[in-house]
Amino acid sequence: MPTLLEMAMDTMIRTFHRYSCKEGNRFELSKGELKLLLQRELTEFLSCREDPQLVDKIVQDLDANKDNEVDFNEFVITVAALTVACNDYFVEQLKKKGK
């Protein structure tokens, strides 16, 4: 049986492919697919942020090679970066509490 960490890795793969197969290259996310993925799959994360432009900023930043498609590598690095931001907040709260 897979561990929680292995299931987390599996979730990143499945989530990417659930959206990347909607249109165009089925192994890459178009900007539209990416935007939909972020809006639907990061609802709680985005609702805590007060920047209504955040999704658009991520979409712009993510397409590093400017081909209007985002491959799995680019996607997973972004999830990693967002997770680092969440962890920084979590650690900051812990330190404030003096734990």
Add this chain to the structure above:
Amino acid sequence: MPTLLEMAMDTMIRTFHRYSCKEGNRFELSKGELKLLLQRELTEFLSCREDPQLVDKIVQDLDANKDNEVDFNEFVITVAALTVACNDYFVEQLKKKGK
């Protein structure tokens, strides 16, 4: 309620801290903590690989700044890299099947 992707991000944070608090700096993984984490939390992933040195190789590679501690950033980038390897395998299998 968090989505599966948000739960995956949460799992990476919780898994890191469950091991990083065992000894030394509680916000970084020592090499011992990292090795334990990989062996216990990536059991299925590692059992498919035929390289008994893989955990040691990851531990060596991960400590990029050679301070014998692995911070959350280094950890999450490694999980991302392992997930890319899993995705490459998954895509290769799909393409072989002509799907």
